[in-house]
Amino acid sequence: MSADIAALLYLVSGVLFILALRGLSSPSSSRQGNMFGMVGMGIAIVTTLAVAAPSDWISWLLIVGGIGLGGGIGAYMARTVKMTDMPQLVAAFHSLVGLAAVFVAAAALYAPEAFGIGAPGHIHAQALVEMSIGVAIGAFTFTGSVIAFAKLNGNMSGKPIILPARHAIHIVMGVAIVLLVWAFTTSADPWLFWAITILALVLGGLMIIPIGGADMPVVVSMLNSYSGWAAAGIGFTLGNTALIITGALVGSSGAILSYIMCKAMNRSFISVILGGFGGDSAAAAGAEEDDRPVKQGAAEDAAFLMKNAGKVIIVPGYGMAVAQAQHALREMADLLKKEGVTVKYAIHPVAGRMPGHMNVLLAEANVPYDEVFELEDINSEFAQSDVAFVIGANDVTNPSAKTDKTSPIYGMPVLNVEDAGTVLFIKRGMSAGYAGVQNELFYRDNTMMLFGDAKKMTEDIVKALGH
Template sequence: MTTFIAVLYIISFALFIYGLMGLTGPRTAVRGNWIAAVGMAIAVIATLLTPGMSNWLLIALGVAIGVVVGVPSARKVKMTAMPQMVALFNGVGGGAVALIAWVEFRTTEGYAHEPAYVAIASLFAAIVGSVSFWGSNIAFGKLQELISGRPITLGKLQQPVNALVLIAAIVLAVVIASGGDNELLMIGLLVAAGVLGVVVVLPIGGADMPVVISLLNALTGLSAAAMGLALDNTALIVAGMIVGASGSILTNLMAKAMNRSIPAIVAGGFGGGTAVASGGSGEVRPVRSTSASDTAIQMAYANKVVVVPGYGMAVAQAQHVVREMAKLLEAKGITVAYAIHPVAGRMPGHMNVLLAEADVPYEQLKEMDEINSEFAQTDVALVIGANDVTNPAAETDPGSPIYGMPILKVNHSRSVIVLKRGMSSGFAGIDNELFYDAKTSMLFGDAKSSVGEIVEELKAL
């Protein structure tokens, strides 16, 4: 039986890795997800076959509750709320690890007679898992707008408080590892780690939230791997390390895409404000408005149109009508492409998923590095709800908070049309200089309605 279980684990790990490879491209992502899911099912079966496994009724009850809660939630969630669900589900994983560490502490009477590595790995998992759980819940609250997206800080006391809470958690862990078996010590450790998760994420603004979700996901993976080491569970070790490694790589890539260091993001204080349409001296600057009719005419006589989707498109659920508009343009012999910024929307790949849902051909989805060189040959750049990722201030204004952040260079196009409800700022909380460019026209209104009007005008041409 031991050999059979080991073989099952090896098969599941191979499927994890092969499935993860599939997630590197949109064409193979769904298949990769299913392959990894099969690997996890095999790993669960192998774990249940482990000698000494008992409490089958509780295990079945837990699985049933998870299925009843998880499946309907995942099926019904809107794409605009997917980042919140990712944050919430990730937090549940970290919380589960923290609870397992607590149970391990109780069943071993404070790790008495356990090897030192078991106590260290379990305590590490308890701290990191609790940080991930509470931090993810704060991220969920900010994304769901239950908590203000603005940075909520303690001012100059913020970093000292962070350090104090971290030190408290570490001291409690050392005391426990040294032989302390009072359960209040473990409860205190979990509470201190939970407070750390809260006070670290609260000061982080909405602009950095996608990176925070990725970072917390990596922490959950590391905590699971550590718990697997303590429990001698191979599946937890391998799966946790895969999640931790891939989450860390993604966090680093996203931070680079925003020209932000990970320590600067954790330090907080960026994004979530509200800007007004005014210049540095406070004067109100004019913008040029346009209509659906003029927009349709302009695109109908173009050779190339680039659609730049953002969170506004996701909120309006405009991806299907955008696809309909693109088909009409393509029928007129016009080249259509979609410019995708790495941090457009509220999570990695948000725009890719939305557009794939509308059956947009994968070859038309162009990453930032690929499409930026094509804007100079673009007749019309149609920006739908994107804000910070198109702001020229990132290249021209050294005093801007986003200065140095790689952007989609839509301002290099011959003409820019921006679809927005109003002049509100993006997650970074700053004015977008693109709106005042002489080549830019603003089409105000709900993105889905506006594109729908453009579609009707194109049909009439």
């Protein structure tokens, strides 16, 4: 294949990736966006194979075997993964992108002639810069994503693990990596390459360990951005236009998403990286016992209140995801609409454990897109609603974020559920939220607690509505 045709096909692939991102920005066009992305990736892979076609059948066999093995594992995971496990699956995928960047950089270091970047011991200076930056970001992304996976999957505590003098350690290691990159670009010493890799691997883990579970949506989008930049850096080393375009798109979109997530929590990106919610103050607050009385109700009480309401706003959270209650929730909403009740869904940007987590779950349950609203679009409507039905959301509904300056979530925009006529709150118990902060909403006069599993409670409400 000629270089001109390859460049044209890579351009087509890049345009399709841009259209994919555009499509994924809305639930109604997300399927089309996914299709654009798959077609674009298919074109990029075929073009790359055509440009760098090996001359021996063994290489072809390895390539086809690798594609088949990886594609088969990916298809199996996509079909079998539970929706509650989607955040950790995304983190796992990010780790693989980072690891791939490390492997490609190592291959380029030891076989530069195969990549057209020089000869052993005489690699072009520009390639050395690209290679070292790519491997540093890739290694950081790998271990950071592994830690994120462990926290999301429950293999590691979701609470921040605070190391002594962690900021000083991070700064020293960061400066050391920069100095090693400079030294490597001037000497091409393989030992320096592996020193960069090891330090970046350690730093990636150390940077994510102190971040609490409430900041996980930001961490996931941040690691998504890093994986993109790692891919772009290796794309320059390989001279692959499609990889550069793809990496730049993923890196920039992930960075923008991280900014949006931080804005939704009224936190700076730096504050998230330096330490997450649920630190010492939050842990202390969560550890305090609160014996204030709460109003407790049953499924029949909730069904009666909502059946006689004019407007109900549903607020889903991670508890809904864990209980897999989205289908029962949609059934409940359908019954309410048959009774003439207006039903809407309020989604907080950081509800769940990854960006868009609640939107994905509601889409899986075939909830109409026009009933789902973001925080800024629906917050003013709580005051005109008869019932706010909170299912598994905690920190994002805590009114203390607006009033308690000592709270670690102070200043975070929250859903104004307390403004509704009645708040129905499904929760297993009175434990604090993932940020380690007790929710003041539990003790409000207009709040009725519905203790139990989110799915079971919702199904009982559905039965009560049917009677």
